[in-house]
Amino acid sequence: MELTGKFKNCIHKWNKFECPYYTCIILSPSIATPYTFIKKINGHHLEAKSDKDVIAVIFKNLSVTSFPKGLGTIFQNLKIVQISDCGLKSITQRDLDGLTNIETLFCDRNKITVLPHNLFRDMNKLTHISFYKNHLNSTSSELLMPVLKNGLKLVDFRYNRSINAFYQDSTLKVNYKVPLTKLIALMDEKKKYNKTSQTIRQRKDLNTEVLNQFWTTGLFSDITIISDTEKFKAHKIVLAMQSSVFTSIFEDIEKYQKLNEIQMKEINSDVVKIFLKFLYTGEFQEEEEAEKRIKFSTNLKIYHLACNYHVSFLKDIVEEMIIENLKDDDIKNEALNICESTFVTTTTMSDVSLPQAMIALINDRRNSNMPLKKRKINQTLD
Numbered sequence: 001m002e003l004t005g006k007f008k009n010c011i012h013k014w015n016k017f018e019c020p021y022y023t024c025i026i027l028s029p030s031i032a033t034p035y036t037f038i039k040k041i042n043g044h045h046l047e048a049k050s051d052k053d054v055i056a057v058i059f060k061n062l063s064v065t066s067f068p069k070g071l072g073t074i075f076q077n078l079k080i081v082q083i084s085d086c087g088l089k090s091i092t093q094r095d096l097d098g099l100t101n102i103e104t105l106f107c108d109r110n111k112i113t114v115l116p117h118n119l120f121r122d123m124n125k126l127t128h129i130s131f132y133k134n135h136l137n138s139t140s141s142e143l144l145m146p147v148l149k150n151g152l153k154l155v156d157f158r159y160n161r162s163i164n165a166f167y168q169d170s171t172l173k174v175n176y177k178v179p180l181t182k183l184i185a186l187m188d189e190k191k192k193y194n195k196t197s198q199t200i201r202q203r204k205d206l207n208t209e210v211l212n213q214f215w216t217t218g219l220f221s222d223i224t225i226i227s228d229t230e231k232f233k234a235h236k237i238v239l240a241m242q243s244s245v246f247t248s249i250f251e252d253i254e255k256y257q258k259l260n261e262i263q264m265k266e267i268n269s270d271v272v273k274i275f276l277k278f279l280y281t282g283e284f285q286e287e288e289e290a291e292k293r294i295k296f297s298t299n300l301k302i303y304h305l306a307c308n309y310h311v312s313f314l315k316d317i318v319e320e321m322i323i324e325n326l327k328d329d330d331i332k333n334e335a336l337n338i339c340e341s342t343f344v345t346t347t348t349m350s351d352v353s354l355p356q357a358m359i360a361l362i363n364d365r366r367n368s369n370m371p372l373k374k375r376k377i378n379q380t381l382d
Contacts, residue, residue: 030063056080072098
């Protein structure tokens with residue numbers, strides 16, 4: 001996904017020395033799909049400036065319900081991330097992958113209800129934290145333990161459901177701050193009343209880690225997926241939970257075939273690997289080093305696989321990426337040929353510009369649930 005931003009020098013209110021930081025202020029578009037990977041931020045840099053000079057990135061008064069990924073790849077010297085008044089609903093430790101060098105994280109006036117206890121596990125430079133005016137139902141001092149060694153400068157949990165406290169070190173005099181030790185005590189004050197929600201959260205974290213290990217190691221696998229060049233160890237229960245098609249396949253295997261293999265020999269091993277990894281981890285990310293044409297072709301195959309196995313969440317994610325790629329001049333001719341052979345349409349293609357025509361094809365199928373021409377899709381994917 002690509003965003004649009006405005007680049008300027010800004011003085012941030014928490015900056016003790018009031019020196020301007022080179023900042024990217026995001027203007028559009030909205031981000032609603034989980035695990036959205038930002039590939040590029042378009043905008044005009046100030047003279048003699050580039051992405052490497054950006055210190056701060058700000059999302060404000062936009063619709064950003066899921067934390068954007070890839071910011072640290074674009075802005076390699078990023079120190080400040082602010083997402084305010086955007087309706088952000090959640091943030092996890094995985095969301096902060098690639099942002100381990102930031103010093104400031106502000107997520108003010110959003111809709112976050114839970115902060116995982118391992119959120120700041122790898123944040124070795126984080127000193128300014130704010131979740132002012134969110135909907136936090138419970139907090140734990142475990143959250144801050146990994147960053148205490150950093151010398152915290154600011155922690156703002158004011159106007160949340162479970163806590164209303166603010167800490168700032170002596171660099172700024174404020175009347176309503178509390179000592180850091182007091183803030184930590186307040187975070188644990190309601191802990192005894194939230195044992196159930198905390199246990200549920202910990203179980204969810206544990207389940208995620210266990211599934212990740214099962215995918216990585218193949219431990220206790222009971223089914224083998226065979227692609228064109230590789231074999232993948234998998235677990236029937238995991239695949240069946242994510243796909244009703246897998247459930248039906250396993251039922252047939254138990255009744256009739258008594259085999260522990262599923263043949264996908266006509267599908268590229270990289271595509272199968274990405275597909276299976278998503279079923280275990282919920283993570284999907286394009287290969288950054290791959291050429292645009294290869295990315296598009298791979299995404300189309302993954303989309304086809306997600307449709308065939310009724311994995312709607314993955315289908316929606318990849319669909320957005322396909323539509324985004326269709327705007328790229330480098331692949332629009334190839335994309336047009338694929339789309340023409342894949343989707344049923346009555347549009348006269350010569351009457352419309354290429355990107356608009358291709359986007360219209362995808363959107364037309366979205367709105368009308370028009371069936372795919374399976375024979376032609378298979379020809380395309382082969």
